[in-house]
Amino acid sequence: MDVYGDGHRLFIQSMMSRGIMNITEVKEVLSECGIDVGTEFKDKVVRFVRLVNQHIGPINLEIRKGVEEEDGQQCYVLANTAETSISRLSSTYSPNELELFKKLIESIMENGDGKIGSLAAMNLTDKLEKRIGKEEAQNFFNRLEDDRWIRKNSDGKMSLSVRSIVELDQYIKDVYPDYVKMCSICTKLCLQGRQCENCGAKFHFRCSNVLFSKQGNNRTCPEPNCRAPWGQVVIH
Numbered sequence: 001m002d003v004y005g006d007g008h009r010l011f012i013q014s015m016m017s018r019g020i021m022n023i024t025e026v027k028e029v030l031s032e033c034g035i036d037v038g039t040e041f042k043d044k045v046v047r048f049v050r051l052v053n054q055h056i057g058p059i060n061l062e063i064r065k066g067v068e069e070e071d072g073q074q075c076y077v078l079a080n081t082a083e084t085s086i087s088r089l090s091s092t093y094s095p096n097e098l099e100l101f102k103k104l105i106e107s108i109m110e111n112g113d114g115k116i117g118s119l120a121a122m123n124l125t126d127k128l129e130k131r132i133g134k135e136e137a138q139n140f141f142n143r144l145e146d147d148r149w150i151r152k153n154s155d156g157k158m159s160l161s162v163r164s165i166v167e168l169d170q171y172i173k174d175v176y177p178d179y180v181k182m183c184s185i186c187t188k189l190c191l192q193g194r195q196c197e198n199c200g201a202k203f204h205f206r207c208s209n210v211l212f213s214k215q216g217n218n219r220t221c222p223e224p225n226c227r228a229p230w231g232q233v234v235i236h
């Protein structure tokens with residue numbers, strides 16, 4: 001396969017402009033590239049992404065796979081491997097907007113459930129040194145949602161989307177070490193999930209659904225040092 005062929009170029013361009021693609025979008029782009037996505041899709045994508053990564057690695061970019069925490073949707077995210085600070089988004093957002101984004105992340109981390117209500121999010125504007133009007137703030141939140149850094153959960157609250165979790169992974173770990181929880185099952189950053197009442201360990205909904213369905217009626221906390229019995233968890 002010619003990595004500089006139109007197919008790979010189109011894929012890289014789509015990734016660069018959107019920053020994130022879900023599986024449906026990846027399928028669309030690959031079929032535009034003339035790749036038959038009907039069979040062995042998973043293997044084809046893995047090979048394709050690996051090949052693309054070999055070529056964008058030297059310019060400090062990497063396509064990483066991630067999962068939306070609320071609904072388990074799989075996505076591919078373009079990550080910058082050289083610059084982990086949130087300030088690299090300064091070409092897209094104004095300094096004041098970035099401050100608001102930081103405050104939003106801070107609140108989401110402090111809340112412990114990985115979410116923030118829209119009213120609480122709007123009130124963050126009061127904490128900015130340079131004030132932003134409510135309408136301007138709402139427009140900015142809409143942009144963050146359009147750019148897929150944040151998403152609206154089914155309960156109407158805002159959460160960080162997989163794009164933020166993958167791309168801002170190191171930033172979040174560096175800035176909020178006291179609030180960071182790693183999923184005991186997949187070992188990745190976990191903002192939204194279930195928490196063990198006994199040991200406080202946290203797991204993604206999706207990761208624990210898989211585990212609990214294997215465990216049947218004898219569900220226990222997956223943390224090796226805990227293994228506390230887990231009550232009847234409603235799996236949905």
Ligand SMILES: [Zn+2]
Nearest residue numbers: 183186204207
């Ligand atoms: Zn997990």
Ligand SMILES: [Zn+2]
Nearest residue numbers: 196199221226
């Ligand atoms: Zn536990």
